[in-house]
Amino acid sequence: MEFMWYEIYPDIPVSNILWFLWIAIAVIKLVIYINRISQMRSIVKKISENSEKTSVRELLHDPTLEDYPVYISELIDSPKIIGYKRNIYLPKVKISNNQLDNIINHEIQHIRHFDFFKKQLLELLIIIYWWFPPVYLLRKQYHIYSELRADGFAVKDTSEYEHLKYAQTLIEVQMVLCNEKKDSFNRYSTMFIADGVQTLKWRIESLNSRSFIKRSNILILFFIAIIPFFTNCVIFEPKFSAPTGEYIDEEQWLDSYLLKIDEEEYYLVSENAMILVSDINDPILKGIPIKESVK
Numbered sequence: 001m002e003f004m005w006y007e008i009y010p011d012i013p014v015s016n017i018l019w020f021l022w023i024a025i026a027v028i029k030l031v032i033y034i035n036r037i038s039q040m041r042s043i044v045k046k047i048s049e050n051s052e053k054t055s056v057r058e059l060l061h062d063p064t065l066e067d068y069p070v071y072i073s074e075l076i077d078s079p080k081i082i083g084y085k086r087n088i089y090l091p092k093v094k095i096s097n098n099q100l101d102n103i104i105n106h107e108i109q110h111i112r113h114f115d116f117f118k119k120q121l122l123e124l125l126i127i128i129y130w131w132f133p134p135v136y137l138l139r140k141q142y143h144i145y146s147e148l149r150a151d152g153f154a155v156k157d158t159s160e161y162e163h164l165k166y167a168q169t170l171i172e173v174q175m176v177l178c179n180e181k182k183d184s185f186n187r188y189s190t191m192f193i194a195d196g197v198q199t200l201k202w203r204i205e206s207l208n209s210r211s212f213i214k215r216s217n218i219l220i221l222f223f224i225a226i227i228p229f230f231t232n233c234v235i236f237e238p239k240f241s242a243p244t245g246e247y248i249d250e251e252q253w254l255d256s257y258l259l260k261i262d263e264e265e266y267y268l269v270s271e272n273a274m275i276l277v278s279d280i281n282d283p284i285l286k287g288i289p290i291k292e293s294v295k
Contacts, residue, residue, distance in 0.1 A: 022131065025130055025131075026127055026128055026130060029126075029127045029130055030127050033123060033124075033127060040082065040083060041083065044082050044083055047071065047073050047075050047076065047089065048071055048087070050073060050075070051071035051072055051073035051075075051076075051089075052071070052072040052073070052092075053069065053070070053071055053072075054069075054070045054072065055067050055068065055069055055070055056068050056070060056088070056104055056108070058070075059100065059104065060097075060100070060101055060104060066108060068086050068087065068088055068108065068111065069086070069087045069088070070087070070088045070089075070090060070104075071087060071088070071089050071090070072089075072090045072091075072092050073089065073090075073091070073092060074091070074092045076089045076090060076091045076092070077091060077177065078091060078177055079091065079103045079106075079107060079173075080107070081107055081110050081111060081115075081116060083116065084116055084117065086111050088104065088107045088108075088111075090103070091177065093176050093177065094176075095172075095173065095176065098165060098169065099169045099172060099173060102154065102165075102166050102169040103169070103173065105154040106150050106151065106154045107150075108154075109149070109150035109153040109154055110146070110150050112153075113146070113149065113150070113153075115146045115150070118142070118146070119139075119142070119143075119146075122135075122138065122139050122142055123139075125138075126139060144199055144202065147199070147203060148202070148203060148206050151166070151203055151206065151207060152206070154166065155207065163207050163208070164207075164208075166207060167203075167204045167207045167208065170200060170203060170204060170207075171200070171204070174200060255270060255271060256268055256269060256270040256288060257269055257288060257289045257290065257291050258277065258280075258285065258288050258289065258290040258291065259274075259290075259291055259293055260290055260291065260292050260293060261293050266280050266290075268285070268288070
């Protein structure tokens with residue numbers, strides 16, 4: 001703790017510099033984030049204006065489905081949801097009806113579970129705690145989790161054969177889109193397929209093993225939930241021995257002064273006490289007036 005109070009410059013301890021860096025970099029990151037959101041909205045608007053517009057029901061010829069606007073454009077690199085609007089964007093490529101059905105179902109799961117908004121909460125968390133490396137890992141892991149969850153709900157209550165067909169769609173769509181140029185708004189969108197080989201492998205393995213159906217043990221979740229409450233109930237503090245000899249209380253401290261005997265000998269003087277000062281440079285003595293002794 002002494003390091004945090006070390007003054008690099010007069011009246012500027014290390015702690016103040018660290019606080020300034022934390023806030024300054026967070027503000028810069030927030031400005032960049034807002035600028036990126038603004039750019040994204042501008043680009044999405046242009047894409048929407050120059051796209052073939054349809055809807056889920058019209059595209060899949062099923063009036064019983066949840067209906068969302070669908071935009072088909074050559075400017076889109078992968079099926080995705082961009083921004084907070086419930087619009088589905090599809091690349092203008094040739095795919096089968098079965099592939100299209102799986103893609104649309106996957107994107108609907110992202111809409112249902114508000115994945116865009118959850119991603120933005122993570123981005124804001126990273127802006128605040130930019131200095132804490134685990135938050136970047138959390139962002140990566142949440143992206144993988146959201147895709148696995150969307151896959152799971154997309155094939156929920158379907159046969160094993162449909163699971164395999166869905167996994168086949170992942171591979172086929174990846175092959176079709178592998179040469180497409182990727183945009184730079186992945187953090188502000190949710191998509192059917194735009195990941196590396198490893199993530200694709202995990203998704204296919206999850207479909208084959210049906211591991212997305214498994215739920216965490218309720219007791220484990222309960223203990224994880226109550227741990228923060230228990231940790232806040234226990235506070236560890238250093239043990240201090242009771243003061244012995246002369247000491248100065250808070251009221252006396254306000255009226256005290258330092259008595260200089262010579263260059264190396266100082267006393268802290270109050271109304272009822274006179275205490276030898278072992279270190280005149282101690283920060284706690286800062287601001288206390290100094291009086292010269294009369295010889």
